[in-house]
Amino acid sequence: MEGDDMNLKDIQQKLMTQEEDSIKLLKRFVEIESFSYDKQGIDNLCRVITNIFQELPVSIEELQEETLGNHLRITYGEGNRQITILSHLDTVYPRGTLEIMPFRLDGNKVSGPGVYDMKVSYVMMYHLFKLLRENKGPGDDVRIVWLLTSDEEIGSPSGKHHVYREADKSEVILVLEPTGGDGALKTSRKGGGKFRIEVKGISAHAGVNPEEGANAIEELVYQISKIAALADSSKGTSINTGEIRGGTLFNVVAEHAVAEVDVRVLIPSEAERIENAFKSLTVNNPKTSLSVEGSIYRPPMIRTDKTGVLFNLACAVAEEIGLTLSEVMTGGGSDGNYAASRGVPVLDGLGVVGGYAHSPEEFLWKDTIAERTSLLYGLVLSLIRKQHWHIDNIVN
Ligand SMILES: [Zn+2]
Structure with a gap:
């Protein structure tokens, strides 16, 4: 001073x-x-x-x-x-x-x-x-x-x-x-962002005609395990699926399932890698369909x-x-x-x-x-x- x-x-x-x-x-x-x-x-x-x-x-x-x-x-x-x-x-x-x-x-x-x-x-x-x-x-x-x-x-x-x-x-x-x-x-x-993965399946009776259905929950679980693998702690990248919803009853093949995912990144190139990975997710069960929304909005x-x-x-x-x-x-x-x-x-x-x-x-x-x-x-x-x-x- x-x-x-x-x-x-x-x-x-x-x-x-x-x-x-x-x-x-x-x-x-x-x-x-x-x-x-x-x-x-x-x-x-x-x-x-x-x-x-x-x-x-x-x-x-x-x-x-x-x-x-x-x-x-x-x-x-x-x-x-x-x-x-x-x-x-x-x-x-x-x-x-x-x-x-x-x-x-x-x-x-x-x-x-x-x-x-x-x-x-x-x-x-x-x-x-x-x-x-x-x-x-x-x-x-x-x-x-x-x-x-x-x-x-x-x-x-x-x-x-x-x-x-x-x-x-x-x-x-x-x-x-x-x-x-x-x-x-x-x-x-x-930095970070938020993604939402929504799966549409085909509902059916779990006992009578399950083969005619396509289980949205099973598909979502598959997608969640794929995105969890995107985390890289050595680069400060973390992925958290914090919320899931879906299905109606235990004996119905689930027609619908949603996951909300939080992503954090420390390195700009990681933001790009994660966004690209979310964008290029493809269905495992071809009878289901997938929609992915979201971005890493905070650099x-x-x-x-x-x-x-x-x-x-x-x-x-x-x-x-x-x-x-x-x-x-x-x-x-x-x-x-x-x-x-x-x-x-x-x-x-x-x-x-x-x-x-x-x-x-x-x-x-x-x-x-x-x-x-x-x-x-x-x-x-x-x-x-x-x-x-x-x-x-x-x-x-
Ligand atoms: Zn504050």
Whole structure:
């Protein structure tokens, strides 16, 4: 930090004294339920965020959606150099979850639906913008764009286009998804997709005329064993048939069967291999027919040299508050995957420390709000000023 600034340790201390306000703010966000398919809930959340951030020197744009929730784009500064920060508005919890899983503060533990993934990130951004304002803003040549997508938990069918647009204008992308379990940042993520295999057979009486039938379940089992063999753990490729349905009764030759399959890949060429393999599946029993739908829609987020430089910068900043950072690869996807696919350096997992996202036990550790917000602030400030790190080395 420059001489006239508070050092990061002081910033962290200051944020600790504001913990009660942070928790109050977090509670407000968590108590507006915003399930991915709940447009009304997400749009309400947009309004609350807009009201709270209006007092800051930012411009706020609500990006309208017809059936999904609206997205938000909040900008601070008007410079030409863009630093983009990503959050999402949606959660995996349908409306009503709050009744059985209320917002709770228990010592250092805060729990509730979406508290950790990733409503706490709005609290972090509130503090970040306030700290920047106290410190003369982002400067003349930088603008900070905070994009909140409404559909991340369902693969960002609409939000990804906004992510692409911002990524193409950005020097770097910071993603406020939760940290890895022990506080690690996420420098690579698997990509993935979903496939559906549907078999049509011919129904018949299992005792009277089975030879006239064609069993869709047996055919599906054959197909499932073929696709299971496509997995390759040495390359990080996994296949999970997570759901099957089919048949009517035990004594009827099954006319119909369906499987839903999850695929994760770490290497782009694997995505192509798997997609081709699904496309070229052929029936074993010629009396049945097969239809295959799906794709690998989320590209893997690959750890490049630029990612490494960005991670090292974060480590240098973290040292100022006595924090040693580590990095992990994760099988879960985020908007970071889409951003990284445009060739811009992405650092993900810059949220807080906690656990059990997407489950009734979801929680975060309260004291990491101040810790990770000061890390984020230090990181953003270093990027603005090109301190510690020569941005020109990684920006084309
Ligand atoms: Zn998330």
